[in-house]
Amino acid sequence: MLRADNVSFAYNARAPLVLDQVSIGVQRGDLVGLLGPNGSGKTTLLKILGGMLHPSAGGVQLDGRRLAGWSRRELARQISVVPQETHATLDFTVLDIVLMGRYAHLGPFALEGTADLEIARETLAATGTADLETRPFATLSGGEKQRVVIASALAQASDFLLLDEPTASLDLGYQLEIASVLRHLSRERGTTMVVCTHDLNFAAALCGRIVLLKKGRVLAQGPTAETLTAATIRDAYGVDADVQFHSRAGHLTVVPVGRPS
Amino acid sequence: MAGRPDLRRRLVATVAGFGSLALAACLLAPLVGSTPIRLTAVFDRSIPFADNVDAQIFFVARLPRVLAATIVGSGLALAGVVFQALLRNPLASPDTLGVSAGAALGAVLAITFNADFSLLGVSAIPLATLAGSLGALAIVYGLSAARRRGASSMVLLLAGVTLTTLLGALTTFVRYLADFTQTLQTVRWLMGSLDVGSYGPIAAALVPLTLACAGFATLPRVLDLLSIGAESAAARGVNVPRAEKIALASASLATGAAVSLAGPLSFVGIIVPHLVRLLVGADHRLVLPAAALFGSAFLIGCDLVARTAFAPAELPVGVVTAIVGGPVFLWLLFRRQ
Numbered sequence: 001m002l003r004a005d006n007v008s009f010a011y012n013a014r015a016p017l018v019l020d021q022v023s024i025g026v027q028r029g030d031l032v033g034l035l036g037p038n039g040s041g042k043t044t045l046l047k048i049l050g051g052m053l054h055p056s057a058g059g060v061q062l063d064g065r066r067l068a069g070w071s072r073r074e075l076a077r078q079i080s081v082v083p084q085e086t087h088a089t090l091d092f093t094v095l096d097i098v099l100m101g102r103y104a105h106l107g108p109f110a111l112e113g114t115a116d117l118e119i120a121r122e123t124l125a126a127t128g129t130a131d132l133e134t135r136p137f138a139t140l141s142g143g144e145k146q147r148v149v150i151a152s153a154l155a156q157a158s159d160f161l162l163l164d165e166p167t168a169s170l171d172l173g174y175q176l177e178i179a180s181v182l183r184h185l186s187r188e189r190g191t192t193m194v195v196c197t198h199d200l201n202f203a204a205a206l207c208g209r210i211v212l213l214k215k216g217r218v219l220a221q222g223p224t225a226e227t228l229t230a231a232t233i234r235d236a237y238g239v240d241a242d243v244q245f246h247s248r249a250g251h252l253t254v255v256p257v258g259r260p261s
Numbered sequence: 262m263a264g265r266p267d268l269r270r271r272l273v274a275t276v277a278g279f280g281s282l283a284l285a286a287c288l289l290a291p292l293v294g295s296t297p298i299r300l301t302a303v304f305d306r307s308i309p310f311a312d313n314v315d316a317q318i319f320f321v322a323r324l325p326r327v328l329a330a331t332i333v334g335s336g337l338a339l340a341g342v343v344f345q346a347l348l349r350n351p352l353a354s355p356d357t358l359g360v361s362a363g364a365a366l367g368a369v370l371a372i373t374f375n376a377d378f379s380l381l382g383v384s385a386i387p388l389a390t391l392a393g394s395l396g397a398l399a400i401v402y403g404l405s406a407a408r409r410r411g412a413s414s415m416v417l418l419l420a421g422v423t424l425t426t427l428l429g430a431l432t433t434f435v436r437y438l439a440d441f442t443q444t445l446q447t448v449r450w451l452m453g454s455l456d457v458g459s460y461g462p463i464a465a466a467l468v469p470l471t472l473a474c475a476g477f478a479t480l481p482r483v484l485d486l487l488s489i490g491a492e493s494a495a496a497r498g499v500n501v502p503r504a505e506k507i508a509l510a511s512a513s514l515a516t517g518a519a520v521s522l523a524g525p526l527s528f529v530g531i532i533v534p535h536l537v538r539l540l541v542g543a544d545h546r547l548v549l550p551a552a553a554l555f556g557s558a559f560l561i562g563c564d565l566v567a568r569t570a571f572a573p574a575e576l577p578v579g580v581v582t583a584i585v586g587g588p589v590f591l592w593l594l595f596r597r598q
Contacts, residue, residue, distance in 0.1 A: 052495055076498030083492045089349045090488050090543035100486055104498030108479060111268050111546070149493075156497065 002026040002049060002079070002160055002192070006058035009044055009216075018044045020216040021058070026194055028159065031186045033207030033224070034196040037237050040213040042196045043164055049194060050081040050162045062160075076104035079160040080153035084168055086145060088137045094148050095133045098124060101155030116155075123154040126189070127181050143174030147181060154185070161185070163195045167202055175199070179206050200241075204228055204252040212236050228252055234260070268546070275547050279537075279554035286561040287331060291323035293565060295572055328463050329455045329522055330564045330578075331557040334529060336470050336519035338537075338556025339477055341530030342548055343512040346484035347505065348414045354531040355516040358417065358509075359397040359424030364520035365451065366432045367393020372446050373439040386450070387462060387521040391469065394517030400424060402509060414491070453524035453579030455564050462522055469518040476511025481545040484508070488543075526560070526579050528586025533559055535593050 003026070009019040019041045026032050026049075034042050047053040049060060051067045060067045062078055080101070088097065098120040099112050106112065112120075124130045127147040132140065137148065146166055153161055166182070167175040179202060185191045197203050203210060203224070210227040212220045213236075220232045233241045239256050246253040292298055302308075302315035310316055340355040348357065355361055370376070371389035378385050404420045436447055457463060483504045486494035495501045516530070533556045534548065541547040560578075563585060567578040 050496065052492070072495060072500045073498040076496065081492075081496035083490065083496065086489055086493055087349075088489050089351060090346070090485075091538065092485070092489070092543045096485075096544065097489070100489070100497055103482060103486060106482075108482070111272075153496070 001028060001061075001063060002194075003061045004045070004049060004055075004058065005061070007045070007048055007055040007060065008057040009041075009048060009053065009055050017056075018216055019048070019055070022213070022216070022218055023058075024211050024218065024221060026160075026192060028192050029186075029190050030192055030209055031182070031207050032194045032209045032211060033203035034194055034211050034213070035198075035200065035203055035228075035236070036213030036219070038198075039215075040236075041216040042213055045213065046081070046162050046164055046194060046196045050079050051075040052081060073104045076156055076158065078158050079162060080156040080158045082146075082149055082153045082161065082163040082166060084165045086149045092137050093133070094124070094129065094135050094137055094140070095120060097137050097148055098152045098155050101152040104156060119157065120151075120155050123151040124148075126154060126185060127151040128177075141174075142170050143177055146170065146174070146178060150178075150181065150185075154189075154191070159190075159192055161191050161193045163193065165196055165198065167197065167199055175202060182206060200228065200233070200254040204254065205249065224252065228254065268544070271541070272547060272550075275541050275551050276554070279551050279558070283331070283554040283557040283561075286558040287327055290327045290330075290561045290565050291319050293569060294318070294323060325457050325460055325463060326455050326564065326568075327561055328460070329457045329466075330560040332463065332466060332470055333455065333519040333523045333526065334533070334556035334558070334560030335553040336466075336473070336515040336556075337526065337530040338533035338552040338559075339473070339549065340512040340515040340519070342534040342537075342545070342552045343477065343480065343484065343508050344530075345534055346488040346545065347508045347512070348418055349488055349490070350414065350418060351535070352531070353418070354528075355512070355519070356425065356525070356527070356530070358401050358421035358513070359428055360394045360401075360513045360516045361520055361525050362425040362428035362432070363397025363400075364390045364394040364517055365525055366428045366435070367391070367396070368450050368521075368524070369432050369435050369439075369447050372450065373435050373443050375443075387465065390521035391517045394513060394520060397424060397428065398509065398513035398517075402506075405505075405509075449577075450524050452577035453526040453582075455523050455560075455578050457522060466518045466522040469514045473511040473515035473518065476507045476514070477549060480504070480508055480511070481549050484545040484549075485543070524579065527583050528590060529556060529560055529563075529582050532586045532589050532593070536589070 004022055004024050007019055007022045008017055010017050022045060034046060036042050048055050051070060099116060102112055102116045124133060127150050129147050129151055132144060166178050182193060183206060186193060207224055210224050211218060212227060212232055219236050220227045228243060230241055230243050233239060238259060240258050240260055242255045242257055243252055292300055296318055298315040298318050303319040337355050344353040344355060344357055345351055367389035368386050371386045376385035376389060401420055401424060405417055439447060483499050486497055486499050491501050534552050537548055537551045537555050541551050563581045564578045567576040567581045570576060
């Protein structure tokens, strides 16, 4: 279990708190959506859960061990993070990018072996990108890039996968595709995921649990059906929305209706 | 294709290929010059050295210059590779962060104020040059460390461009104070030259360069990861602040060593990495050794042209690297579209 206890965070001593006493718990196997308006602290919380930022107060524990004091390499074997966008400035192939996921498992001078190659190919298959293996990463479409980066994070063989806006800047088709890849990973591999997103419908379609943040505090958290309601959405975003179960989609849908004056 | 076990084979092929090129350049370049000499005579042990004119020309007159080209070419190419990955910018070069400008200021100061000191047999100008480059590094590094969240590559780049302009202005100011002889000497230094005269300066430059290479040796895989973004690299398990420190310090040290030996030589640190990547791909485990070896061969070649194109007159080697390098670089830029 990955747990944040009373985590507060500010970028420096004089800056306002980005997170204020946030406590959340992510059980193994969970698929958690991290929602909230711009500036609510979602990305910061995601980075703190991944050990990329250190909380100013409070702490993060993984299975009862505090993250503070772990080396980056140790952490990477447990938790992988998929950033919002990845640009390759050099001409790496898709396979090159995925093999970089093996970094935390190799010695400083070791070359990847056949076992690493097998893992990489398996994660390419799991994300539906096996046929892109030899393509230059820079020539892929946005959706393909995102899937390859997810494959690279999976090659890290960590149990926890934290994704920052995996569908930002992707069109409707790719959004569905990413959702299905993540759902598949959760079901087939039992990968625990925390997904930070602005897309409430994407979260409703994908996540079993929701954490809703506002101004650095937890506004609501719990099972999606109980947490994603017209009331919480009005509270968090200041928007009137219809929240209904959509029978053809098979999940809750959120339709924003207007801003109450 | 692209099975990873083939990486070992590609590494061997890369080192063997570029290694033979560099070695051939080292051995053959000293044979060319105003007095023709033969390699067989040079290594003919039956003639004592004192009587062997071919060997004297080879070892005393020409080899120091070729060896200087070897280590300057390697140092600049390696620094270029590292700066490009670290700053995630294919246009970065050893000059980008102001290290070369700092070196130039050091040299011009030493020349103008007739600095007369030496340390372990190294004279004032190379020492001042190295100090200047390390001073520039310290400023860039201090600025980046002041931003506690680590050095954003964009901020480093802007700081480097600003520092280069600032140091350039100081250099101009110092040159304004110089008298006629010093001005001539300064102009000569700023043109760059590999005519080091003896093995002493080469041995001195090897010290910082070896330190830099020890740093580079820890970097190949880290640079691959840093080139796709600092956050991605951290997420994959790289200790980014430490890696950036090592990269910044080693690349600056290599640049300082090269500039203190040969003056500022433009374009070597930017073209060689790009040409090498065209041949071996992006993986730094191949790019770093290839760039070191190809950088040597490239600069030996440029210096050969500088020595022989208008013999007996000599071109400044910096002019040759820029005249060869400029068009090659433009070609690289526009080839992409």
